[in-house]
Amino acid sequence: MKILTFLTDFGSNNSYVAQMKGTALSLTDANIVDITHNISPHNISEGACVLLTSVPYFPAGTVHVAVVDPGVGTNRRGLVITTRTQILIGPDNGLLIPAAKHLGYFTVYEIVNPKLMLSPISSTFHGRDIFTPVAAHILNGVSFDQIGPIINDFTDLDFGKFEISDKTVTGKIIFVDNFGNIITNIDGNHLKKVISYGEKIIVLIGDKQYTIPFVKSYSFVKKGELVAIIGSNNFFEIAINEGNAAKKIGIKQDDVIKIIF
Amino acid sequence: MKILTFLTDFGSNNSYVAQMKGTALSLTDANIVDITHNISPHNISEGACVLLTSVPYFPAGTVHVAVVDPGVGTNRRGLVITTRTQILIGPDNGLLIPAAKHLGYFTVYEIVNPKLMLSPISSTFHGRDIFTPVAAHILNGVSFDQIGPIINDFTDLDFGKFEISDKTVTGKIIFVDNFGNIITNIDGNHLKKVISYGEKIIVLIGDKQYTIPFVKSYSFVKKGELVAIIGSNNFFEIAINEGNAAKKIGIKQDDVIKIIF
Amino acid sequence: MKILTFLTDFGSNNSYVAQMKGTALSLTDANIVDITHNISPHNISEGACVLLTSVPYFPAGTVHVAVVDPGVGTNRRGLVITTRTQILIGPDNGLLIPAAKHLGYFTVYEIVNPKLMLSPISSTFHGRDIFTPVAAHILNGVSFDQIGPIINDFTDLDFGKFEISDKTVTGKIIFVDNFGNIITNIDGNHLKKVISYGEKIIVLIGDKQYTIPFVKSYSFVKKGELVAIIGSNNFFEIAINEGNAAKKIGIKQDDVIKIIF
Numbered sequence: 001m002k003i004l005t006f007l008t009d010f011g012s013n014n015s016y017v018a019q020m021k022g023t024a025l026s027l028t029d030a031n032i033v034d035i036t037h038n039i040s041p042h043n044i045s046e047g048a049c050v051l052l053t054s055v056p057y058f059p060a061g062t063v064h065v066a067v068v069d070p071g072v073g074t075n076r077r078g079l080v081i082t083t084r085t086q087i088l089i090g091p092d093n094g095l096l097i098p099a100a101k102h103l104g105y106f107t108v109y110e111i112v113n114p115k116l117m118l119s120p121i122s123s124t125f126h127g128r129d130i131f132t133p134v135a136a137h138i139l140n141g142v143s144f145d146q147i148g149p150i151i152n153d154f155t156d157l158d159f160g161k162f163e164i165s166d167k168t169v170t171g172k173i174i175f176v177d178n179f180g181n182i183i184t185n186i187d188g189n190h191l192k193k194v195i196s197y198g199e200k201i202i203v204l205i206g207d208k209q210y211t212i213p214f215v216k217s218y219s220f221v222k223k224g225e226l227v228a229i230i231g232s233n234n235f236f237e238i239a240i241n242e243g244n245a246a247k248k249i250g251i252k253q254d255d256v257i258k259i260i261f
Numbered sequence: 262m263k264i265l266t267f268l269t270d271f272g273s274n275n276s277y278v279a280q281m282k283g284t285a286l287s288l289t290d291a292n293i294v295d296i297t298h299n300i301s302p303h304n305i306s307e308g309a310c311v312l313l314t315s316v317p318y319f320p321a322g323t324v325h326v327a328v329v330d331p332g333v334g335t336n337r338r339g340l341v342i343t344t345r346t347q348i349l350i351g352p353d354n355g356l357l358i359p360a361a362k363h364l365g366y367f368t369v370y371e372i373v374n375p376k377l378m379l380s381p382i383s384s385t386f387h388g389r390d391i392f393t394p395v396a397a398h399i400l401n402g403v404s405f406d407q408i409g410p411i412i413n414d415f416t417d418l419d420f421g422k423f424e425i426s427d428k429t430v431t432g433k434i435i436f437v438d439n440f441g442n443i444i445t446n447i448d449g450n451h452l453k454k455v456i457s458y459g460e461k462i463i464v465l466i467g468d469k470q471y472t473i474p475f476v477k478s479y480s481f482v483k484k485g486e487l488v489a490i491i492g493s494n495n496f497f498e499i500a501i502n503e504g505n506a507a508k509k510i511g512i513k514q515d516d517v518i519k520i521i522f
Numbered sequence: 523m524k525i526l527t528f529l530t531d532f533g534s535n536n537s538y539v540a541q542m543k544g545t546a547l548s549l550t551d552a553n554i555v556d557i558t559h560n561i562s563p564h565n566i567s568e569g570a571c572v573l574l575t576s577v578p579y580f581p582a583g584t585v586h587v588a589v590v591d592p593g594v595g596t597n598r599r600g601l602v603i604t605t606r607t608q609i610l611i612g613p614d615n616g617l618l619i620p621a622a623k624h625l626g627y628f629t630v631y632e633i634v635n636p637k638l639m640l641s642p643i644s645s646t647f648h649g650r651d652i653f654t655p656v657a658a659h660i661l662n663g664v665s666f667d668q669i670g671p672i673i674n675d676f677t678d679l680d681f682g683k684f685e686i687s688d689k690t691v692t693g694k695i696i697f698v699d700n701f702g703n704i705i706t707n708i709d710g711n712h713l714k715k716v717i718s719y720g721e722k723i724i725v726l727i728g729d730k731q732y733t734i735p736f737v738k739s740y741s742f743v744k745k746g747e748l749v750a751i752i753g754s755n756n757f758f759e760i761a762i763n764e765g766n767a768a769k770k771i772g773i774k775q776d777d778v779i780k781i782i783f
Contacts, residue, residue, distance in 0.1 A: 001290050005279070011700025012273070012534070013560035015576040016754075018527070021555050022579030029523050032555070033282050033293070038274035041701050042764045054276040057283030057389070070764050073739020123739040125754030128579070178272025179302050217334020217384040232280075232386030242303045242331050262551050266540070273534070294543050294554070299535035315537040318544030318650070439533025440563050478595020478645040493538075493647030503564045503592050 002139040003058065004030035007051050007066040008127065009039040016125070020065070020132045023118065027136035035064070042070040044095050046253065048157055049175045049183075051088075052098040053233045060085040063135045066095050067127035078111035078130050079154060080138065080147050087138055089131045094157025101158075112148035159185040164194060169259040171236065173205075173251055180244025183237050184257050188230030195261050201228055202260040203238060205251055212238065228259075263400040264319065265291035268312050268327040269388065270300040277386070281326070281393045284379065288397035296325070303331040305356050307514065309418055310436045313359040314494045316347060324396045325360070327351040328388035339372040339391050340415060341399070341408050348399055350392045355418025362419075373409035420446040425455060430520040432497065434466075434512055441505025444498050445518050449491035456522050462489055463521040464499060466512055473499065475522075489520075524661040525580065526552035529573050529588040530649065531561040538647070542587070542654045545640065549658035557586070564592040566617050568775065570679055571697045573610075574620040575755045582607040585657045588617050589649035600633035600652050601676060602660065602669050609660055611653045616679025623680075634670035681707040686716060691781040693758065695727075695773055702766030705759050706779050710752035717783050723750055724782040725760060727773055734760065736783075750781075 004024055010016040017037050024030060035054050039047040047068035055064060062085075069091045077092040083103035088096040092110075100106040111117075111130060116137045118129040134147065162171030162185050171186035195201060195214050203210045212228045213221060218241045221227045226245060231237035236259070239245045265285055271277040278298050285291060296315050300308040308329035316325060323346075330337075330352045338353040344364030349357040353371075361367040372378075372391060377398045379390040395408065423432030423446050432447035456462060456475050464471045473489045474482060479502045482488045487506060492498035497520070500506045526546055532538040539559050546552060557576050561569040569590035577586060584607075591598075591613045599614040605625035610618040614632075622628040633639075633652060638659045640651040656669065684693030684707050693708035717723060717736050725732045734750045735743060740763045743749045748767060753759035758781070761767045 001286070003286055009700075012558055013562075013572075014697070014699045015557065015572045016699070018555065018557040018572075018576040019579045019754075022576065022581070022584075025523070025525055025553070025555070025584075026579065026581040031286070033279065033286070035276065035279040036273055038272075040274075041766075050274075050276045050279075054279040054283065057280045057287065059283070059287040062283075062286075071741055074741045122754040124751060128754065175275070177275045177277070178270075219332050219335045229385060232277075232383040232389065244302075262547070264547055292547070294540065294547070296537065296540040297534055301535075311535075311537045311540075315540040315544065318541045318548065320544070320548040323544075323547075436536070438536045438538070439531070480593050480596045490646060493541075493644040493650065505563075 002028060002030040003033060003062040004135055004139060005033045005035050005054070005058065005062065005064045006037070007035040007039065007047060007054070007064065008037045009041045009043065009047065009068045010037050012037050016128070019128045023128055023132045024136050027133060028139045030136070030139050039068050042068065044068050044093050045157065046175065048095050048098045049159065051095065052102055055086060055099045055103060058086060063087040063089065063139055064099070065127065065131045065135045066090040067131060068095055069093070069126065072126050073123035077151070078126060080109040080111060080134060080144065082107045082109070082144060089135050091126070092155050094155045097154070097157045098159065108151050108154045109144060109147040110149055110151045113146055116142065116147065162186040164190055167260060169194070171257055173253055173255045173257060174235070176246040176251070176253070179239065180246040181231070181237055181239040182245050182249065182251055183231055183233075183235050186236035186259070188234040188236060191230065191236050199261060203228065204258040204260070205249055205255055208249065218242070263289060263291040264294060264323040265396055265400060266294045266296050266315070266319065266323060266325045267298070268296040268300065268308060268315070268325065269298045270302045270304065270308065270329045271298050273298050277389070280389045284389055284393045285397050288394060289400045291397070291400050300329050303329065305329050305354050306418065307436065309356050309359045310420065312356065313363055316360045316364060319347060321346040324348045324350065324400055326388065326392045326396045327356050328392060329356050330354070330387065333387050334384035338412075339387060341370040341372060341395060341405065343368045343370070343405060350396050352387070353416050355416045358415070358418045359420065369412050369415045370405060370408040371410055371412045374407055377403065377408065423447040425451055428521060430455070432518055434514055434516045434518055435496070436514070437507040437512070440500065441507040442492070442498055442500040443506050443510065443512055444492055444494075444496050447497035447520070449495040449497060452491065452497050460522060464489065465519040465521070466510055466516060469510065471510070479503070524550060524552040525555060525584040526657055526661060527555045527557050527576070527580065527584060527586045528559070529557040529561065529569060529576070529586065530559045531563045531565065531569065531590045532559050534559050538650070541650045545650055545654045546658050549655060550661045552658070552661050561590050564590065566590050566615050567679065567681075568697065570617050570620045571681065573617065574624055577608060577621045577625060580608060585609045585611065585661055586621070587649065587653045587657045588612040589653060590617050591615070591648065594648050595645035599673075600648060602631040602633060602656060602666065604629045604631070604666060611657050613648070614677050616677045619676070619679045620681065630673050630676045631666060631669040632671055632673045635668055638664065638669065684708040686712055689782060691716070693779055695775055695777045695779060696757070697775070698768040698773070701761065702768040703753065703759055703761040704767050704771070704773055705753055705757050708758035708781075710756040710758060713752065713758050721783060725750065726780040726782070727771060727777060730771065740764070
């Protein structure tokens, strides 16, 4: 089974996604999976976060095409990244890098071979004209040395380091989900070594301060109350049981968060 | 052909749905169909209504995973429900029950076998770690007695009974669709015995009263006018031809509606 | 590989799309692709534009079901349109026509054969009860003469003609995408004959006037600045680099646009 996923900021009220899917199905018989098309427009970091948390669950051999691409039409390069198990394809703007690091043993190819692209190539839609056909050709078995040269000066991106000291952990907000749950870059395994379930922690965001119970799941507190948990992707997370924590606290992506315990 | 559907309240701007699909495709080669991921967060009743009205159209053997699960991480049970033709999987909070009753001859299994789950299991995402892998194993042919014990004390849910008397029908609003059409729990077959197409009826919602023609389809009235019909799922429905009735009337789910004829 | 696409204005928070997909999968083993379900309710012209720009990328033999159907339940006819390579199915309200003209050599059949439909047929959901089962039967090989008579008096639709004179081009706005990019009916190939990349043009929309550089892609101007380009579907387009041009200028579909150069 050939699996091809798409992640974009194209939204879902237009034909851009369908144009990519039609292009793919014209070249290969892949099983197409949408990761999402609702990344905030041009938000590379948000796209990288969603891609990072999606790829661990896909089988070996899956090819992911990710397109959050404000630099399309300039001389920013297009990339194919091979990893231990899966393939990532998209623009050289950092979007693919956190997922590549997570999957491990990665090699970055610059896409230069015009035989793997549509013709003509538009200046504004490389997702359709370059990334998707390259993905289809890779699923059909084209060898990686046909893509272009291996490069090492790709655009890097990470979600910053969190810091654990004696009595505090400092990190930042990397994502807000559909429920308003606030997801940080603080690793759950590290945190569990210094805080125990059942403890209350003090959380500082901006000039606001909250005392929140650290528990296993949302419903360990009453409906409407703040709760601190390790989320399903092993990141520290602040939520409201059956409510919207992001709206209540009024945070945004990249805000600094400090935990005192 | 193995068919696996997903219905959730996860929204479509994050990786949760992709994590479930990746998990499924890592275990089986199913054809995945999205019912919806835009159930209002935590709205079990809305999820149950959308599931109920979707399942009648799927072929025998289809496996449906439904996740609207505010109680995740507590001791609420996970269920596999076999019916005459299709399989339903999700939390024991009523979400699956209207669909199960509709499909008929249903048996409820509690999911207890850890061999059918991912490991480790997060406290906040049983859709990915339990329901999806169980679905994949069932599609792969695992026998139902491997799941866990049959139970009878599952959480029930229904959309209430409507009442037909001499001159009135009383029911409630169970769903508002994308067009603003107001869908009630009043059965169309019963209604057609007491009202004829072409009649005018009086509809009471809250303290408002409307006189509305009861006709076959939206465009039997002028653009912008209220219309009462039997909708495509055989429920009584109030709409505005090419307009949004829910916005105009200002109703919400579970509001009582009374028809006088 | 059988490919079946769906384009509707049903939205994605309800069961209507799932009912169509279940119906299709009960009759055939097609690979289902969503074009979009987020056409503005009842906006036939917007649906026609998205269908037109999607179909060129799909392989020969693809069957497209499009349902933006305010006239459902009246005597408006249902159509199957064969073209040189692909099949279009939907209501006789113009929705399919621009795509049919683009694909070329098209023949319009009226759907009359009840054997190809579900039974009973609802008055409000021909997408599920007529168009989808007809699509499945066509994918299964039913011959076109089984559908119904060939007709020539179908409802036509086009996006209007643009006019190029000595110093001006006049057209109209046919679509606004997820980024707020304003797409017009002005053909890029014609425009490139009279304007060169790098020139500044004067754009008049309503009573507003803008001087905008005409370049190859969005990022040829600074972030936040207006830019005029030929978009990926070869239509003249006004955008803001990493911003929302439609919001800033305040336009709507069908507004007239005039370019002076």
